[in-house]
Amino acid sequence: MTGVRAQLNALVAATTSLVLLAFLVPLGLLLRRAAEERAVSEASSRAQSVAALVALGQSPPPADDGPLVTVFYADGRVSGAPAARTDSVTLAASGRAFTARSGGGIEVLVPVLGLAGGPTVVRAYAPEPLLHRGVTRTWVVLGLLALVLFGLGVLFADRFGRRLVGSVTALAATADKLAAGDLDARATDVAGAELRRVGGALNRLAGRIQHLISDAREEAADLAHRLRTPVSALRLDIDSVADPQDRARLAADVDALSRLVDEVIRTARRPVREGAGVEADLGRVAAERLAFWSALADDSDRAVEQVLPPDPVPVRASPEDVSVALDALLENVFSHTPDGVAMRVEVAPSDGGGGSVTVEDAGPGLPVRAARRGVSGGGSTGLGLDIARRTAEAAGGSMRTATSRLGGALVQLRFGPPE
Numbered sequence: 001m002t003g004v005r006a007q008l009n010a011l012v013a014a015t016t017s018l019v020l021l022a023f024l025v026p027l028g029l030l031l032r033r034a035a036e037e038r039a040v041s042e043a044s045s046r047a048q049s050v051a052a053l054v055a056l057g058q059s060p061p062p063a064d065d066g067p068l069v070t071v072f073y074a075d076g077r078v079s080g081a082p083a084a085r086t087d088s089v090t091l092a093a094s095g096r097a098f099t100a101r102s103g104g105g106i107e108v109l110v111p112v113l114g115l116a117g118g119p120t121v122v123r124a125y126a127p128e129p130l131l132h133r134g135v136t137r138t139w140v141v142l143g144l145l146a147l148v149l150f151g152l153g154v155l156f157a158d159r160f161g162r163r164l165v166g167s168v169t170a171l172a173a174t175a176d177k178l179a180a181g182d183l184d185a186r187a188t189d190v191a192g193a194e195l196r197r198v199g200g201a202l203n204r205l206a207g208r209i210q211h212l213i214s215d216a217r218e219e220a221a222d223l224a225h226r227l228r229t230p231v232s233a234l235r236l237d238i239d240s241v242a243d244p245q246d247r248a249r250l251a252a253d254v255d256a257l258s259r260l261v262d263e264v265i266r267t268a269r270r271p272v273r274e275g276a277g278v279e280a281d282l283g284r285v286a287a288e289r290l291a292f293w294s295a296l297a298d299d300s301d302r303a304v305e306q307v308l309p310p311d312p313v314p315v316r317a318s319p320e321d322v323s324v325a326l327d328a329l330l331e332n333v334f335s336h337t338p339d340g341v342a343m344r345v346e347v348a349p350s351d352g353g354g355g356s357v358t359v360e361d362a363g364p365g366l367p368v369r370a371a372r373r374g375v376s377g378g379g380s381t382g383l384g385l386d387i388a389r390r391t392a393e394a395a396g397g398s399m400r401t402a403t404s405r406l407g408g409a410l411v412q413l414r415f416g417p418p419e
Contacts, residue, residue, distance in 0.1 A: 008164075009213070013150070020146045028139050034134050039126040040106050041069035041101060047110045047124035052078075054112050054282065065126040067108075072117025083123060086417035092121045104128040119129055167191045171199055174206075183210040227261045278321075279418040282313040282355045283347045285322045290345060293330050300339040308347035313355035315415035317395035325391040328384035329359040329411050337363030341405060353417025360404035367412075388413055 041393040046067050050060045060080055068081035072089050088100055093107035099108050105127040167190045167377050177185035183206055187199035194226040205272055236255050241247040287308055297304050315322070341418040350356060388411070389399040396416025 008161040009154055012153050016150050016153040020149060024142050024146055028142060031138050032135050033365065034368045036106070036131045039067070039131045039133070040108070041125040043106065043108045043124040044099070047108045047122050050124070051110045051112045051122040054122060055114070059123075064387060067126045069131065070123045070125070070138045074115070074120055076347075081125070081126065088125065089121050092123075092141075093119045096121065105131060107218045111192065113215060139247045163191045166194075167195045167199075171195065171202060174199075174202060178202075178206050178209070183213070189242070202222075219374050226240070229256075231240040233256055258302060276314065278318040279314050280317050280319040281320045282315045282322060282357060283416060284312065285319050286326060286345060286347045286357055287322055287328065289326045296334055297343075300334065302334075302340060303342040304344070305344040307344070307348075309349065311349075312346060313349045314418050315354050315395060315397075317391065317415050321391050321395070325388040325413055326357060326359075329357075329413070332384055332409075333359065333361045337361050337408065344406060350414065350417075353416045356412055356414045357398075358410065358412040360406050361408040362404070362406035363408035365403060365407075366401055366409040379395070385411070 026129060031352045043066075044381075050069050050071065053060060054071060069085070070080040070083040072080060072093075073077055074093075074381055078085070085175050086102070086108065088102065088109055092098065095111050095113055099106060100187055101107075102125070105125055107123055107125045110122045110124075112122060169189060171187050174185050174187040179308045179378075186203045186206065190196045190199040234257075235251075238247055238250045238254060241250060254277045287306075290304065290306055294304070323396055330345075333341075337343075340361045341361055343359065345360075346358045348356055348358075385399070385401075392413040392415060394401050397414035398411075400414070402412075
């Protein structure tokens with residue numbers, strides 16, 4: 001049970017308990033008092049009826065399960081239920097009828113005057129069990145009723161809290177998906193007017209973010225495409241440069257600029273990760289990209305060692321994202337190492353799920369800060385490695401650079417397991 005549901009249930013339980021106590025305790029005391037008054041009324045009625053019979057010279061009826069009736073005659077005789085002649089009996093013989101407490105119960109004394117032998121007193125006694133007959137059973141029924149009402153209150157509160165917490169959890173899950181890059185996520189089936197307003201605002205925010213990113217992507221891609229025209233013009237102008245060294249230097253600069261434009265276009269087309277739920281076979285994607293680059297490897301006389309697992313290596317990234325990241329690593333090798341330099345590509349599953357791809361070469365290696373955006377060497381912009389790093393991190397992994405066993409650079413991308 002979540003914290004909000006627990007707090008709501010505790011609040012309803014406390015409130016219900018106070019209401020039930022405020023209602024049932026006075027009701028129980030009132031029922032106890034009503035039982036006493038009923039017993040006293042019964043005892044008074046019995047005493048008066050027996051007094052009427054005694055006045056007519058008849059014997060009192062036999063005792064039953066009601067009040068205990070005793071007749072005290074003037075000559076000292078006692079009939080009916082055994083009882084001692086107390087001061088109350090003596091007082092009643094003087095002609096006064098009254099009710100008094102005695103021995104935990106209540107006695108009703110009625111004098112019978114005008115008899116030949118003297119005044120006779122009729123005593124009807126209601127003992128304590130008779131005073132509270134049925135009270136315990138009534139209290140038990142009230143207690144069971146209180147438990148039922150208490151349980152229903154907590155049950156309704158828990159059902160309401162579950163729906164409320166479920167709506168809040170759904171909103172939080174939608175926000176998590178948006179944070180993970182799934183801009184198609186929307187909040188639906190939200191209970192409560194206030195939470196529906198929050199869900200609507202979250203959906204509008206997601207739509208606005210998606211629209212802004214789409215516009216930024218289109219603008220970046222459009223700008224990059226526009227740059228290709230002056231770059232092509234520069235290539236033509238370079239051909240007219242007479243000095244071979246100047247022509248080679250300018251051509252290298254234009255090539256670097258061309259690669260920068262291509263990387264900008266590629267980055268603009270892939271601005272957001274696909275989010276949770278995507279999956280790619282790292283080994284299969286690596287095999288496809290190595291097959292694509294194999295023609296260039298043959299032309300540049302490169303030996304490419306491939307270490308690919310026979311079983312699938314599922315990772316938390318789309319095949320397109322993995323392809324872009326791996327292309328960035330392979331392009332770095334082909335662009336910044338001399339022809340004939342050997343390279344090695346290895347794909348391996350990770351112990352905790354997911355997998356890694358490692359690209360090594362026998363070239364001059366990477367600068368210390370080559371993994372930082374815009375910082376590289378050999379005419380590179382550094383965007384390729386930054387794209388690869390961000391792709392791995394978006395998939396729950398990381399990028400590591402080191403010195404290869406071949407003597408050159410080693411770049412390893414780790415991807416998390418599918419969700």
